[in-house]
Amino acid sequence: MTKCDFTSVDAVWGNIARVVLPREVIAHRVKELAAQVADFYDGAELTILAVLTGSLIFLADLVRDLPLVMRLDVASASSYPGGSVRSEAFELLMPAKSDFEGKDVLIVDDILDSGQTLTRMVESVQASNPASVRTCVLLRKRRSDIVAGIEPDYVGFDIDDEFVVGYGLDYNHLYRNLPDICVLKPEALACDEGSDLS
Numbered sequence: 001m002t003k004c005d006f007t008s009v010d011a012v013w014g015n016i017a018r019v020v021l022p023r024e025v026i027a028h029r030v031k032e033l034a035a036q037v038a039d040f041y042d043g044a045e046l047t048i049l050a051v052l053t054g055s056l057i058f059l060a061d062l063v064r065d066l067p068l069v070m071r072l073d074v075a076s077a078s079s080y081p082g083g084s085v086r087s088e089a090f091e092l093l094m095p096a097k098s099d100f101e102g103k104d105v106l107i108v109d110d111i112l113d114s115g116q117t118l119t120r121m122v123e124s125v126q127a128s129n130p131a132s133v134r135t136c137v138l139l140r141k142r143r144s145d146i147v148a149g150i151e152p153d154y155v156g157f158d159i160d161d162e163f164v165v166g167y168g169l170d171y172n173h174l175y176r177n178l179p180d181i182c183v184l185k186p187e188a189l190a191c192d193e194g195s196d197l198s
Ligand code: IMP
Pocket: 051, 054, 079, 080, 087, 109, 110, 111, 112, 113, 114, 115, 116, 117, 118, 162, 163, 164, 165, 169, 170, 171
């Protein structure tokens, strides 16, 4: 682990190696996803359950393109402790179960990686007798080590198995406010948790 400079925005954003998905491409695709979702739920009341914190920006863009009667709930899932790039521990905080009884629920998350988060979320919602449960992710990683994973109903982009940040996604709590989805320089993925030069 090395010490990294998190003391200025230039230093932090200087850790970006390249843009994987520019903001215009994301915006266009989010509108397409919203149109598919709106078509499917046409006439029904939709309950969205968003997974904090990574889905926040995607969620905000998606729901403003959904001309539906809609409720919004949030759950909190954390599977990446500190500066790791693979799920290790897992913690899920759901809203009250009764919220989903008889509802058409759409779970919205930023990225499908191992599939653990989405699988656990679906199981948890199913336990409260919803009318239906569907899933929507902005990104899906192509992982050769995962054979039969969960298949989301809506996927924005399939991406290579590399760690991405921006548009809500973080590394070590930083980079969520980048407008584009980017990969970091290798040395930026080897920072000591919480370290800085100060
Ligand atoms: P899973 O449970 O392994 O599918 O992991 C899903 C969660 O891990 C996502 O909701 C993200 O919060 C986080 N995650 C997975 N891959 C990345 C990544 O490349 N960048 C940032 N966060 C990620």
